[in-house]
Amino acid sequence: MYETKLxxxxxVLEIIGLGKTxxxxxxxxxxxxxxxxxxxxxxxxxxxxxEEWINTLPQVDGCNEKRDS
Numbered sequence: 001m002y003e004t005k006l007x008x009x010x011x012v013l014e015i016i017g018l019g020k021t022x023x024x025x026x027x028x029x030x031x032x033x034x035x036x037x038x039x040x041x042x043x044x045x046x047x048x049x050x051e052e053w054i055n056t057l058p059q060v061d062g063c064n065e066k067r068d069s
Contacts, residue, residue, distance in 0.1 A: 006036065006044035015050060
């Protein structure tokens with residue numbers, strides 16, 4: 001039926017590797033998907049929105065290069 005899962009804050013933070021303050025800063029600046037309101041004090045993000053956001057992040061050049069130790 002539904003292909004996307006709803007993710008709570010702790011799950012989103014784990015997936016994206018950012019802290020809560022950083023995430024909410026990005027949200028305030030319009031740089032992160034807006035969550036869905038589930039109740040008076042509960043929100044969740046669509047997994048598909050988070051995956052799409054991750055896919056739009058820029059790649060780091062030379063990330064796969066070997067470094068001299």
